[in-house]
Amino acid sequence: MTELAKLVAISKSFGGVRALVEADFDVKAGEVHALLGENGAGKSTLMRVLSGEMIPNDGEIHLGGERVELRDPRDARARGIAVIHQELALAPDLSVAENIFLGELPGVIGWKDLNRRARQLIERLGFDIDPKRIVGSLAVAHQQIVEIAKALSRDVRIIVFDEPTAVLSTQDAERLHEIIKGLRANGVGVVYISHRLEEVFRISDRVTVMKDGQVVGTVATRDVTIDKVIRMMVGRSLAAMFPDKGERKIGAVRLEASKLNAGRMVRDVSFSLRAGEVVGLGGLVGSGRTEVARAIFGADPLDSGTILLDGKPLHARSPRDAVKAGIGLVPEDRKQHGVVLDKPIRINVTMARLAEVVNGLGFLKSAKESGLVGDLARSLKLKAESIDAPVSSLSGGNQQKVVLAKWFHAGGDVIILDEPTRGVDVGAKSEIYGLVNKLAEANKAVLVISSEHQELFGLCDRVLVMGEGELRGELRPESYSEENLLSMAMTGRLTETHEGMPS
Amino acid sequence: MTFLTSKAESNAKPASETAGGFRFADYLQRFGTLGIFLVLVVVASLWSDAFLTKINILNVLRQVASGAGIMAVGMLFVILTRGIDLSVGSIAALGSVLTGYFCTISGFGIAMTTFLVILSGAACGLVTGAFVAYLRLPSFVMSLAMMAVARGLSLIISDGRPITLGDQGAAFTNFGSGHWFGMPQPVILMFAVFIVGGIVLNFTRFGRVITAIGSNEEAVRLSGIAVPRYVLAVYVISGALAAVAGIISSSRTGVGSSQVGVAAELNVIAAVVIGGASLMGGRGGVINTLLGALVMGIIANIMNLAGVPGYHQQVYMGAIIVVAMLLQYGSGSLKT
Ligand SMILES: Nc1ncnc2c1ncn2[C@@H]1O[C@H](COP(=O)(O)OP(=O)(O)OP(=O)(O)O)[C@@H](O)[C@H]1O
Numbered sequence: 042m043t044e045l046a047k048l049v050a051i052s053k054s055f056g057g058v059r060a061l062v063e064a065d066f067d068v069k070a071g072e073v074h075a076l077l078g079e080n081g082a083g084k085s086t087l088m089r090v091l092s093g094e095m096i097p098n099d100g101e102i103h104l105g106g107e108r109v110e111l112r113d114p115r116d117a118r119a120r121g122i123a124v125i126h127q128e129l130a131l132a133p134d135l136s137v138a139e140n141i142f143l144g145e146l147p148g149v150i151g152w153k154d155l156n157r158r159a160r161q162l163i164e165r166l167g168f169d170i171d172p173k174r175i176v177g178s179l180a181v182a183h184q185q186i187v188e189i190a191k192a193l194s195r196d197v198r199i200i201v202f203d204e205p206t207a208v209l210s211t212q213d214a215e216r217l218h219e220i221i222k223g224l225r226a227n228g229v230g231v232v233y234i235s236h237r238l239e240e241v242f243r244i245s246d247r248v249t250v251m252k253d254g255q256v257v258g259t260v261a262t263r264d265v266t267i268d269k270v271i272r273m274m275v276g277r278s279l280a281a282m283f284p285d286k287g288e289r290k291i292g293a294v295r296l297e298a299s300k301l302n303a304g305r306m307v308r309d310v311s312f313s314l315r316a317g318e319v320v321g322l323g324g325l326v327g328s329g330r331t332e333v334a335r336a337i338f339g340a341d342p343l344d345s346g347t348i349l350l351d352g353k354p355l356h357a358r359s360p361r362d363a364v365k366a367g368i369g370l371v372p373e374d375r376k377q378h379g380v381v382l383d384k385p386i387r388i389n390v391t392m393a394r395l396a397e398v399v400n401g402l403g404f405l406k407s408a409k410e411s412g413l414v415g416d417l418a419r420s421l422k423l424k425a426e427s428i429d430a431p432v433s434s435l436s437g438g439n440q441q442k443v444v445l446a447k448w449f450h451a452g453g454d455v456i457i458l459d460e461p462t463r464g465v466d467v468g469a470k471s472e473i474y475g476l477v478n479k480l481a482e483a484n485k486a487v488l489v490i491s492s493e494h495q496e497l498f499g500l501c502d503r504v505l506v507m508g509e510g511e512l513r514g515e516l517r518p519e520s521y522s523e524e525n526l527l528s529m530a531m532t533g534r535l536t537e538t539h540e541g542m543p544s
Numbered sequence: 545m546t547f548l549t550s551k552a553e554s555n556a557k558p559a560s561e562t563a564g565g566f567r568f569a570d571y572l573q574r575f576g577t578l579g580i581f582l583v584l585v586v587v588a589s590l591w592s593d594a595f596l597t598k599i600n601i602l603n604v605l606r607q608v609a610s611g612a613g614i615m616a617v618g619m620l621f622v623i624l625t626r627g628i629d630l631s632v633g634s635i636a637a638l639g640s641v642l643t644g645y646f647c648t649i650s651g652f653g654i655a656m657t658t659f660l661v662i663l664s665g666a667a668c669g670l671v672t673g674a675f676v677a678y679l680r681l682p683s684f685v686m687s688l689a690m691m692a693v694a695r696g697l698s699l700i701i702s703d704g705r706p707i708t709l710g711d712q713g714a715a716f717t718n719f720g721s722g723h724w725f726g727m728p729q730p731v732i733l734m735f736a737v738f739i740v741g742g743i744v745l746n747f748t749r750f751g752r753v754i755t756a757i758g759s760n761e762e763a764v765r766l767s768g769i770a771v772p773r774y775v776l777a778v779y780v781i782s783g784a785l786a787a788v789a790g791i792i793s794s795s796r797t798g799v800g801s802s803q804v805g806v807a808a809e810l811n812v813i814a815a816v817v818i819g820g821a822s823l824m825g826g827r828g829g830v831i832n833t834l835l836g837a838l839v840m841g842i843i844a845n846i847m848n849l850a851g852v853p854g855y856h857q858q859v860y861m862g863a864i865i866v867v868a869m870l871l872q873y874g875s876g877s878l879k880t
């Protein structure tokens with residue numbers, strides 16, 4: 042196999058933070074090379090060096106055997122290096138087609154032709170997305186597909202996927218893996234970053250593990266086990282992924298939603314959440330899970346239906362009403378909805394309950410805030426220079442922890458978590474699961490939306506299943522399985538003999 | 545790399561720092577306004593002996609206080625939320641005319657007059673702000689409309705003629721020409737407004753929320769914050785401060801005039817932007833805004849000292865603003 046790219050002894054610092062320390066990495070033609078490591082290990086940064094977005098402080102870049110200097114992303118792009126970023130880099134107000142061909146739009150645009158080419162690209166990926174849709178209106182998973190189509194719109198020799206499946210459902214992830222296998226067969230070098238280790242083992246040929254900016258080692262995937270890789274990543278083997286739920290003491294009904302209708306994606310949805318209970322909301326991407334959460338939270342208007350909170354009717358016309366009533370929502374789209382990227386961690390964490398850190402006159406109690414935010418950051422093992430560092434300087438997984446910290450601080454009684462472990466590493470994931478258990482112990486009602494079905498099964502007392510905007514049914518622990526969930530999402534029934542329980 | 549320690553050592557770097565260790569652009573952005581200010585002071589004092597004299601400096605300060613200075617604080621607040629307020633010059637004119645009207649024709653005292661004038665300015669801001677905050681109309685257009693309305697009102701009320709403050713308005717003219725500790729009173733008022741503005745921006749919930757709104761309004765809304773109220777408030781503040789500028793203007797000249805503040809909005813916006821605030825919202829500070837306003841004042845002053853004819857001044861002013869902007873942003877955006 043020919044070597045397409047080789048990074049030698051790359052070092053990169055941000056002020057005092059050493060993000061990369063003499064890291065070596067290489068990509069060969071026709072391989073899938075997985076890059077693993079904890080949140081903040083330096084994976085994305087290393088790939089930004091390969092894509093010319095960051096100029097390293099030290100080290101060499103070789104492409105096709107020849108030493109090069111990559112001055113900017115265009116340079117790398119011209120040499121056939123494309124990156125699908127962890128934080129999607131699309132223009133939300135432009136259409137799908139415009140986004141795909143942005144950067145090479147001709148002076149006069151032939152819309153028909155452009156849309157046709159965009160459609161072809163997307164269809165080749167096995168998806169059906171209208172090229173005229175505005176990107177901001179697409180589900181995050183579909184935005185991801187647009188980003189991939191954009192990368193493939195020009196010749197690629199190396200393509201980097203930075204946590205592509207973090208936002209994808211199992212089915213979509215499988216389709217993506219087919220796409221990747223196709224690219225590999227065509228001799229493209231694929232770099233694959235993911236925190237989902239099973240899939241890494243399924244599709245990769247080699248694995249490189251990073252820790253604290255250094256490369257721990259590169260091994261052939263077939264020579265190692267998941268356990269061994271985890272040990273390389275965190276320096277110890279990890280006990281059970283899902284901490285013991287314990288006996289959950291499930292109390293009275295906290296939130297009761299009946300016949301909710303909102304837009305096209307929420308139709309006659311009724312369910313209830315009880316105190317001390319963790320309920321899952323499963324289904325395919327685009328089945329209306331996020332929309333249900335947003336409607337309850339007052340982020341989108343409710344067309345009809347009633348919500349009772351602790352027996353009292355709740356009319357949340359805005360998120361403000363919902364937050365006041367004690368509902369919290371960790372949103373799916375971290376960058377647009379979860380954080381104010383260019384503001385410090387401190388500001389983001391206390392935003393949902395400023396009253397706690399403000400005195401009667403509206404002045405901030407800075408010392409108290411530092412204490413609160415510092416404690417939360419430590420309990421979530423947030424990796425950051427200081428709480429005054431902007432969220433944009435954090436790695437993806439750590440940004441997610443900031444959003445979680447924000448809603449832990451807000452302290453409502455009903456917490457909705459939309460893809461809470463998106464982009465979070467194995468260690469932190471099981472920490473977050475532990476925290477969810479703690480929320481339940483504290484008698485809060487928790488609703489978890491996740492495309493990672495194992496996560497729902499490991500965490501929830503029951504799982505509500507949605508399909509096409511309707512609630513299709515409910516799974517109890519005894520019938521937890523991938524197939525049951527899918528068949529219920531599609532048909533509203535279980536595959537096997539146990540009959541579906543009516544919700 | 546360490547896990548977070550809560551030491552307040554803030555090495556926070558702007559996210560713009562991606563391309564290598566290229567920190568020059570950051571320094572420029574943070575200290576650019578101060579740099580421009582110092583360079584200007586040095587150049588001006590070499591240019592003309594008359595510049596670094598007490599009389600001239602006080603003159604510059606007085607100009608700034610009744611010109612862009614006070615309004616720049618309100619404009620900064622508006623710009624932080626990603627808005628713009630084009631009506632400030634007209635509201636200043638309305639404020640000036642009403643000062644004359646209330647104290648001569650209505651015969652109100654100084655306190656009552658001041659109160660009513662500021663209230664009128666705030667009311668203008670309330671109208672603009674209500675459209676922007678609750679109906680989500682573009683601030684550019686709404687404040688443009690208010691710019692026309694306020695100017696029109698000032699013409700109607702004054703009948704297009706200056707209103708002389710005379711004896712009833714003596715309290716105002718005394719304030720306009722008075723000194724405390726050798727400082728003109730309007731200048732002291734301006735510094736006070738900047739200090740209060742700085743405190744509000746850096747140490748209160750209000751300041752924090754409005755900067756966050758400018759960076760990512762949706763995330764702020766989804767945190768359960770009543771965004772429209774804050775947006776509304778920002779326009780009310782801007783309107784009120786514009787009215788204060790009108791009062792100062794009348795106090796200095798002794799007349800209430802509908803010709804006050806013509807094209808002032810441009811100077812005010814220029815001051816804020818030279819002060820490093822981003823028109824995309826979320827970034828800007830009070831000290832740099834003050835420096836921005838002083839830069840504008842010094843440029844005008846130099847041209848007066850150098851005897852540049854009035855019409856030419858506008859051309860130079862435009863050119864100098866462009867140069868200042870290039871220094872401020874150019875190196876930052878040339879990277880791509
Ligand atoms: N622009 C920046 N300014 C300051 N620090 C940064 C910047 N970008 C990255 N870092 C730091 O560099 C380290 C490595 O970050 P990187 O994003 O490469 O991690 P990662 O391995 O991709 O993690 P994740 O799995 O969470 O995405 C982190 O500690 C991060 O805080």
Ligand SMILES: [Mg+2]
Pocket residue numbers: 084085086127203436437438
């Ligand atoms: Mg990353």
